[in-house]
Amino acid sequence: xxxxxxxxxxxxxxxxxxxxxxxxxxxxxxxxxxxxxxxxxxxxxxxxxxxxxxxxxxxxxxxxxxxxxxxxxxxxxxxxxxxxxxxxxxxxxxxxxxxxxxxxxxxxxxxxxxxxxxxxxxxxxxxxxxxxxxxxxxxxxxxxxxxxxxxxxxxxxxxxxxxxxxxxxxxxxxxxxxxxxxxxxxxxxxxxxxxxxxxxxxxxxxxxxxxxxxxxxxxxxxxxxxxxxxxxxxxxxxxxxxxxxxxxxxxxxxxxxxxxxxxx
Amino acid sequence: xxxxxxxxxxxxxxxxxxxxxxxxxxxxxxxxxxxxxxxxxxxxxxxxxxxxxxxxxxxxxxxxxxxxxxxxxxxxxxxxxxxxxxxxxxxxxxxxxxxxxxxxxxxxxxxxxxxxxxxxxxxxxxxxxxxxxxxxxxxxxxxxxxxxxxxxxxxxxxxxxxxxxxxxxxxxxxxxxxxxxxxxxxxxxxxxxxxxxxxxxxxxxxxxxxxxxxxxxxxxxxxxxxxxxxxxxxxxxxxxxxxxxxxxxxxxxxxxxxxxxxxxxxxxxxxxxxxxxxxxxxxxxxxxxxxxxxxxxxxxxxxxxxxxxxxxxxxxxxxxxxxxxxxxxxxxxxxxxxxxxxxxxxxxxxxxxxxxxxxxxxxxxxxxxxxxxxxxxxxxxxxxxxxxxxxxxxxxxxxxxxxxxxxxxxxxxxxxxxxxxxxxxxxxxxxxxxxxxxxxxxxxxxxxxxxxxxxxxxxxxxxxxxxxxxxxxxxxxxxxxxxxxxxxxxxxxxxxxxxxxxxxxxxxxxxxxxxxxxxxxxxxxxxxxxxxxxxxxxxxxxxxxxxxxxxxxxxxxxxxxxxxxxxxxxxxxxxxxxxxxxxxxxxxxxxxxxx
Numbered sequence: 098x099x100x101x102x103x104x105x106x107x108x109x110x111x112x113x114x115x116x117x118x119x120x121x122x123x124x125x126x127x128x129x130x131x132x133x134x135x136x137x138x139x140x141x142x143x144x145x146x147x148x149x150x151x152x153x154x155x156x157x158x159x160x161x162x163x164x165x166x167x168x169x170x171x172x173x174x175x176x177x178x179x180x181x182x183x184x185x186x187x188x189x190x191x192x193x194x195x196x197x198x199x200x201x202x203x204x205x206x207x208x209x210x211x212x213x214x215x216x217x218x219x220x221x222x223x224x225x226x227x228x229x230x231x232x233x234x235x236x237x238x239x240x241x242x243x244x245x246x247x248x249x250x251x252x253x254x255x256x257x258x259x260x261x262x263x264x265x266x267x268x269x270x271x272x273x274x275x276x277x278x279x280x281x282x283x284x285x286x287x288x289x290x291x292x293x294x295x296x297x298x299x300x301x302x303x304x305x306x307x308x309x310x311x312x313x314x315x316x317x318x319x320x321x322x323x324x325x326x327x328x329x330x331x332x333x334x335x336x337x338x339x340x341x342x343x344x345x346x347x348x349x350x351x352x353x354x355x356x357x358x359x360x361x
Numbered sequence: 362x363x364x365x366x367x368x369x370x371x372x373x374x375x376x377x378x379x380x381x382x383x384x385x386x387x388x389x390x391x392x393x394x395x396x397x398x399x400x401x402x403x404x405x406x407x408x409x410x411x412x413x414x415x416x417x418x419x420x421x422x423x424x425x426x427x428x429x430x431x432x433x434x435x436x437x438x439x440x441x442x443x444x445x446x447x448x449x450x451x452x453x454x455x456x457x458x459x460x461x462x463x464x465x466x467x468x469x470x471x472x473x474x475x476x477x478x479x480x481x482x483x484x485x486x487x488x489x490x491x492x493x494x495x496x497x498x499x500x501x502x503x504x505x506x507x508x509x510x511x512x513x514x515x516x517x518x519x520x521x522x523x524x525x526x527x528x529x530x531x532x533x534x535x536x537x538x539x540x541x542x543x544x545x546x547x548x549x550x551x552x553x554x555x556x557x558x559x560x561x562x563x564x565x566x567x568x569x570x571x572x573x574x575x576x577x578x579x580x581x582x583x584x585x586x587x588x589x590x591x592x593x594x595x596x597x598x599x600x601x602x603x604x605x606x607x608x609x610x611x612x613x614x615x616x617x618x619x620x621x622x623x624x625x626x627x628x629x630x631x632x633x634x635x636x637x638x639x640x641x642x643x644x645x646x647x648x649x650x651x652x653x654x655x656x657x658x659x660x661x662x663x664x665x666x667x668x669x670x671x672x673x674x675x676x677x678x679x680x681x682x683x684x685x686x687x688x689x690x691x692x693x694x695x696x697x698x699x700x701x702x703x704x705x706x707x708x709x710x711x712x713x714x715x716x717x718x719x720x721x722x723x724x725x726x727x728x729x730x731x732x733x734x735x736x737x738x739x740x741x742x743x744x745x746x747x748x749x750x751x752x753x754x755x756x757x758x759x760x761x762x763x764x765x766x767x768x769x770x771x772x773x774x775x776x777x778x779x780x781x782x783x784x785x786x787x788x789x790x791x792x793x794x795x796x797x798x799x800x801x802x803x804x805x806x807x808x809x810x811x812x813x814x815x816x817x818x819x820x821x822x823x824x825x826x827x828x829x830x831x832x833x834x835x836x837x838x839x840x841x842x843x844x845x846x847x848x849x850x851x852x853x854x855x856x857x858x859x860x861x862x863x864x865x866x867x868x869x870x871x872x873x874x875x876x877x878x879x880x881x882x883x884x885x886x887x888x889x890x891x892x893x894x895x896x897x898x899x900x901x902x903x904x905x906x907x908x909x910x911x912x913x914x915x916x917x918x919x920x921x922x923x924x925x926x927x928x929x930x931x932x933x934x935x936x937x938x939x940x941x942x943x944x945x946x947x948x949x950x951x952x953x954x955x956x
Contacts, residue, residue: 098741105822106753109829113757113836122837122864124773125855135769142770146760153727153756160734161749164670165741171941172934173736177676181732182725186679189724193717193763201710203769208706225532225625244623256623289624290526291636293701293776297842297855300773306636306703307525308619324855328776328844330519332526332533333445336847 099165103158110154117143125297128319128344132300134203142196149192207301212282212314219273220284222255223292223305226334228325229254232268232354240264255288268357272341276350277320285311293329296342304329317344376916386496388488389916393495394474395807397465400499401796402883404461407506409876411454416869418442420862422849435534436514445534447848448517452535453509455520456543459650460550461502463792467657468592469498469557471799472585474807476561478907479579481570481924483917486563490556497553505546508539516540519846521647524617524639528609529631531624544607551600554592561589570906572926576681577945579905579930580674583681584660587688588653594692595649602642609634640702644695651788652691656684658795659726659755662748665798666730667931668903669745670737671941674931676729683722683729690719700768701775709768716766723759727752738934742901743817744801750825751794757829758787761836776846779839782832790828797824800886805900809912810893816885820878827875834864904942905930 116122127133220231220239233239240261247256257264275281285294285305294313295302303313327338345353377383387393417424425440436446473491477484485491508515517535518527522543530537565586569578578586605616609631617639620632667674674680696704696712730752739745761783765771774780797820804812841859843850850856850865899908906924907914924946932943 099739102741102746102749105826106749109826109833110753110757112829113833116837122840122859124840125842125859135773138767139764139770139773142764142767146763150756150760153731154753156731157734157749157752157756160731160737161739164734164737165739168738171936172671172738174673174934174936175675175736176673177679177729177732181728182676182679185728186721186725190718190721193720194714196763197713197717197767200713200767200769204706204709204767204772207769207772208709224623244621244628247623247626249626289622289629290529290532291523295776295842295844297773302701302772302775304702307622308635309637309703311703324853326842326844326853330448330517330523330526330776330846333443333448333517335448336444336844336849337852339853 099162102165103162106154106158106161110150114147114151117147127300128298128317128321128323129300129315130318131203131207131315132298134206135300138200138203141199145192145196207313212312213280216280216282216314217275218282218284219275220286221273221294221305222286222288223294223327223331223338224254224288225290225332226327226338227254227271228273228294228327228338228340229288230270230273230340231255231257232270233263234266234268234358236263236266238263240267266359268354268359270357272343273325274343274345274350274353275317276347277344278316278318279347280314280316282312282314285313290331291329292327292331292338295326295328296323297326298323299342302328317342320344320346386492388484388492390473390477390485390488390491391807391914393491394470394472396495397473397498398470400502401462401466401470402886404457404465404502408454408457408462409879411450411457413872413876414442415447415450415454416872418447418848419850419865420869422851433509433514444848445517446514448519448846449509449515449535449539451846452517452519452543453505453515456505456547458789459520459654460547461498461505463654463788464554464650465498466796467661467792467799468561468585468588468653469495471581471661471796471803472561472588472657475803475907476582476585477564477568478910478914478918479582479905480565480568480573481906481919481926482564482568483919485560486568487560490560494553494556494560497549497556501546501549501553504542504549508542508546511538511542513537513539516543521643522606522639524606524609524634524636525622525624525629528606528618529622529624529629530610531627531629541607541610544603544610548600548603548607551596551603554596555600558589558592558596561585562593565589570924570926573945576678577926577929579660580663580677580680580684581657581660583684584656587684588656591649591653591656591688591691595646595653598642599646602639602646605642606639637699637702637704640699641695641704644698645692647698648695649688649691651784652687654788654792655795656687658751658792658798659684661795661799661802662730662751663733664905665744665748665802666733666752667933668802668901669740669742669748670734671740671933672733672737672931673929673933674729675732675735676725677929677931679725680729683725686722687719690715690722694719697766697771700771706768713766713768717763720759720763720766723755727756727759741818742801743812743814743821744798744901746818746821746825747794747798747801750821751791751798753825754786754791754794754828758783758785758791761786773842774839776844777839778835778843778845781845782835782839785832785835786828790832797821797882802901803907804886804889805896806907806912806914808890808893809896810889811896811900812889812893813885816881820881820885823878823881824875827871827878830871831868831875834868838864902940902942904928904932904944906945909944909946
């Protein structure tokens with residue numbers, strides 16, 4: 098019994114740990130500086146927790162094996178050991194809190210600092226079960242919104258106010274195009290319930306909350322098409338609420354903007 | 362105080378003889394404990410059944426299941442599950458498991474049954490309140506199940522019920538009466554939990570027998586006591602949140618709904634509320650709730666590990682302080698559920714540091730459990746095996762929390778299967794292993810019969826390997842960024858490419874086998890009730906007070922006699938003692954005790 102139990106504990110632990118080290122199933126490749134930093138913080142954490150995990154499970158299996166077998170004499174009468182308590186308490190405190198402090202830098206870069214000067218503003222609005230993406234157009238200003246003018250059929254899902262001149266050149270589309278290596282400032286909104294903007298390759302996720310405008314920023318460094326998922330339960334179509342992020346060369350981006358500009 | 366006088370009077374009464382007063386509207390803490398326990402058994406069967414339907418749908422989304430239409434005529438027309446039915450099942454699975462299983466059995470079930478006996482009391486402090494809290498909980502369960510059968514069916518907003526999704530009837534099927542009943546049920550549950558918490562706290566503080574100082578209490582009593590304090594503070598907030606949410610739905614208030622919303626082209630007539638307010642209220646309850654679910658399991662595991670290692674618990678004092686620290690810190694970490702919610706990113710740093718700090722007392726507990734086994738003479742009973750399994754699962758589930766407690770890493774894993782893996786390992790199956798350990802350990806005391814140990818061990822082997830097989834792969838799905846609460850992954854390119862489909866298939870097969878193995882447990886439970894070997898007073902040679910009274914104990918536990926405690930709770934293998942254990946109530950001179 099002790100032998101079998103120890104072996105099973107070790108086996109399930111290794112079964113869990115090994116794919117993390119062989120990277121059999123792994124993250125999609127990150128396409129920005131922030132993503133690489135997140136990956137690095139993940140790797141630090143993986144090493145620390147991995148070592149603790151293996152040691153703890155190995156020790157558990159070992160005591161079961163060692164002290165589970167019949168032997169002569171009584172069990173050890175001991176109420177504990179204060180030195181050891183202090184030792185392992187301090188060790189875990191240093192380890193866990195150290196990790197946190199290391200991670201704060203990565204967090205601060207995205208969340209405490211605004212988008213760099215000259216970032217391209219794009220607005221992303223969640224709605225059951227689509228994403229609406231709006232560009233301010235050549236004037237660089239988003240037109241005012243009026244919920245009474247919302248009309249999905251007429252191509253105005255956000256209700257851009259027809260009386261506001263700033264809104265005349267706004268582009269509203271279902272997918273997002275961005276130029277490669279240019280900072281983007283996203284303004285996240287929601288029309289109805291809480292959704293969450295998630296692009297795995299950017300390591301970026303942010304809830305879009307009704308009644309709030311939340312700003313985040315990113316710079317994509319690799320041309321390609323990436324999926325925008327909804328990561329916050331928003332209703333029956335949650336699983337299929339999807340859009341795409343098209344990262345393109347500057348020239349292609351400009352062409353794309355022209356193609357999608359509203360007809361006068 | 363009239364009520365107290367009444368209480369003492371109730372103790373002095375002879376046992377009720379009528380069936381209804383004895384088994385239905387009973388004032389006996391033991392019967393009430395069993396009522397809670399069997400309510401949790403019913404709930405866990407429902408919850409498991411829902412999870413199997415979900416697992417089935419995730420792998421075969423277009424499968425036709427004939428009888429499903431009979432059960433859910435709207436959600437499964439033609440026997441094919443709709444995405445909204447999937448979300449309803451998910452919501453109800455989470456809610457039923459968290460409230461009616463993980464909160465009900467470890468605290469209200471085992472706590473009610475065992476706490477008064479372990480502290481040498483004849484009953485809980487307020488028996489009538491105790492009966493009331495059970496029956497309100499029962500009513501709450503009935504209301505919850507009723508949500509399945511109203512127009513639109515059960516709600517689909519998850520066990521977290523974030524508004525506006527949960528606040529507006531327009532947001533989907535199930536968001537009509539189903540959601541209202543859901544909130545009503547939780548409000549009732551909260552009220553019942555508050556009554557229960559008051560009872561546990563008063564009982565622990567006031568009814569301890571002579572000689573049973575706080576620092577001589579078994580660790581089980583410590584965990585029930587601290588859990589009750591958590592319940593008192595946390596459920597009060599959930600109750601308040603629930604009342605506000607119901608007002609938003611039926612009374613036209615806007616606590617959680619901001620202005621300017623348009624749902625399916627309909628302008629919503631609400632303004633001024635904040636969706637984040639609900640998240641704060643919910644998680645202020647929700648995080649302590651995790652400890653409400655797991656602390657009693659930690660107590661049982663400490664008791665069982667010490668008993669079957671034949672050793673005193675390693676670091677009793679450190680264990681008590683760790684329980685208190687987990688309880689206290691547990692109220693300062695709710696924001697780690699909200700790193701990406703839109704709350705201030707600065708507060709995320711504070712929540713993160715507090716969250717990681719809670720890893721420290723958790724680590725202390727783990728080390729002390731291994732220290733307890735160290736140098737012991739281990740007896741491999743079913744209870745002991747589940748307790749050892751608990752430690753393994755606690756390590757696994759705890760360490761994945763280290764990833765999620767860091768905002769930048771959580772940013773990726775939030776709302777993915779990595780989180781599902783984490784909380785199922787630790788709050789789900791680790792807690793359930795605590796319940797299994799408690800059942801195998803106390804069954805002889807509760808029913809006067811032994812459970813079948815062979816079946817118990819078989820149950821352990823399949824369940825232990827099974828839960829790892831179900832929940833290990835979820836970590837890898839999390840690495841892909843696989844969002845949770847997706848009813849299917851058809852068309853999601855980054856998941857289809859990565860092999861998520863095969864992983865889901867593996868988990869579904871593992872779930873079918875593991876759930877199947879629970880039939881062994883239920884069979885053992887009910888068979889042993891009637892056919893099990895007669896249990897002696899102290900079959901495990903344990904030290905605490907419940908093992909000094911007959912199995913099952915008489916109506917007033919100690920037959921009018923008040924026990925006196927002379928020893929710490931875990932005096933095993935005391936040098937010079939006649940046996941390898943010293944009962945807490947043994948005369949003081951039996952052996953020198955190390956305390």
